[in-house]
Amino acid sequence: MKAAEQSELLAPKTGFSALSKGDLIKWIVTFLVPLIIWLIPMPFDDNIKMFIVITAWGVTSWIVTVIPVAVTGALLPSMYLFFGVTGAEVAYGAWTNTVIWLTVAVILIGLAADKSKVSLRLAYKILLKLDCSLRGLIWSFSIAGIFLAFIITDNMARCIVFLTIAIGVCQALGIKAKSKEATALCLAGFFAMSGPSIGTLTAGNGLYFNSVFREVAGYDITYFQWMLHNFIPALAWTFFGVISIIKVLKIGKEKTYDAKSELQRCYNELGPVKRREVFVFVYLLMVVVTVILSGTYGFDPMLVVAMFLFLMFLPGIDILSVDDFDKADFKILFVMTGAISIGNVAGSVGLIDVLVEYVTPLLTGSPVRMVFGSYIFSTLANFILTPLAIVFTFTELFTEMAIAAGVNPLPVIYALNLGSDVYVFPYEYAILLIAYSFGYMNYTDTVKVLLARTILSVLVMAVFMIPLWFLMGLL
Incomplete structure (x- = not known):
């Protein structure tokens, strides 16, 4: 063989030849799905059809992730503008939404909680007072998660705290990655964030739902109003998450593993409470109080x-530094603006009105039917949309439907919120995908647990939410 031919064979592959078969299929799917949708006859005008095609491309890209999710989010508004679907004020209107600036705050708050270790200290303190066997930790994570939901507003920060502890326990006690025990601990860490998140306005997507709800309904959902209507269902949702792990993975009561000494060691390594931790804790409480009083x-x-x-950067307080700001990961802002633009553009082209016309007859008839319909719709939408896209695309739709039907829109939105927290596959939620990507969770066991939890979500609706809202006069 000639030297030139050998050199050509040994040279690194580039372009499509460098792609694995799986990635190549994903690239094809990314562009094939919107093409197929474009070829399907639709009873809409060209503007709405083009919106659906572009959105289908964006959603497919988010699912297969061959294009970075932040890049997809950044492209969506530009594509709506480039193809003449809407004007710049609508396409880029997401950047004028105060939700974006709240998210900047949440990212920095999460960074501060992580850097100061205050969230870890709180979690260790709670866990050490509870049972630290394997089954006990699964319960203890959720109990700690309920308490932290009132203080730590960043979902990612809360989840990473519990995942850090779960993986640390696995490493210290010799629990193998992807074993049922490791899967159970990591899922318990995720559920400790996810389950309680629907219970308070600040712990999950409540503020985001409220931002859209306010525009349509003309009034805010207050902090205590949200908690009164959702805290008991959140406890049930958290409880069923634990039951799903224990029953599906058959976690017994035997105390084969006891992590108390390891957790105590980790807690001792944090040393005495530092000044920065105190400042961060006070700041976190101030944020929650601010939300309560703002209404x-x-x-x-x-x-x-x-x-x-600005308080985070004041001299003498030094919760965060300029360098910390440079390290903060703000890519999620582009995902959010992409998700918000979907909802904004859907409204501007008239698709929301069309959906109200088509969907309302299917869900009206009784308040209970509309509430259950909202929950089912949101749960199914999770397969193809991110939770944020559900918030910013369908909150307006279901609020308008409820008001038009003479139904209190609050339980309809609460049901939409629960549905957006129901997952069967890790790809459906970025934080769940991150939890899975640590490599400690077995995929098959994870899906089995998530499927069991999905089925139990029906009981949360039927046994806890609807009867509670009925007694409160919401239905």
């Missing part, structure tokens, strides 16, 4: 939280 004084809670960011 009383008519302020936008998201904007008020963002306005307090």
Whole structure:
């Protein structure tokens, strides 16, 4: 063989030849799905059809992830504008939404909680007072998660705290990655964030739902109103998450593993409480109090939280430094603006009105039917949309439907919120995908547990949410 031919064979492959078969299929799917949708006859005008095609491309890209999710989010508004679907003020209107600036605050708050270790200290403190056997930790994570939901507003920060502890326990006690025990601990860590998140306005997507709800309904859902209507269902949702892990993975009561000494060692390594931890804890409490009081004084809670960011950088307090700001990962902002633009553009082209016309007859008839319909719709939408896309695309739709049907829109939105937290596969939620990507969770066992939890979500709706809302006069 000639030297030139040998050199050509040994040279690294580039372009499509460098792709694995799986990635090549994903690239094909990314562009094939919108093409097929474009070829399907639709009873809509060209503007709505083009919106659906572009959105289908965006959603498919988010699912297969061959294009970075942040890049997809950044491209969506530009594509709506480039193809003439809408104007710049609508396409890029997401950047004027106070939700974006709340998210900047949440990212920095999560960074502060992580850097100061205050969230870890709180979690260790709670866990050490509870049972630290394998089964006990699964329960203890959720109990700790309920408490942290009132203080730590960043979902990612809360989840990473529990995943850090879960993986540390696995490493210290010799629990093999992808074993049922490792899978159970990591899922318990995720559920410790996810389950309680529907219970308070600040713990999950509540503020995001409220931002859209306010525009349509004309009033805010207050902090205590949200908690009154959702905290008991959140406890049930958290409980069923634990039951799903224990029953599906057959976690017994035997105390084969006891992590108390390991957790105590990790807690001792944190040393005495530091000044920065105190400042961060006070700041976190101040954020929650600000959200509570903002409704009383008519302020936008998201904007008020963002306005307090300067306190983190004050000399003498030094919760965060300039270098910390440079390290913060703000890519999620592009995912959010992409998700928000889907909802904004859907409304501007008239698709929301069309959906109201088509969907309303299917869900009206009784308030209970509309509430269950909202929950089912959101659960199914999770297979193809991110939770944020569900918030910003369908909150307006279901709020308008409820008001038009003479139904209290609050339980309809609460049901939509529960459905957006129901997952069967890791790809459906970025934080769940991150939890899975640590390599400690067995895929088959994970899906089995998530499927069991999905089935039990029906009981949360039927046994806890609807009867509670009925007694409260919401239905």
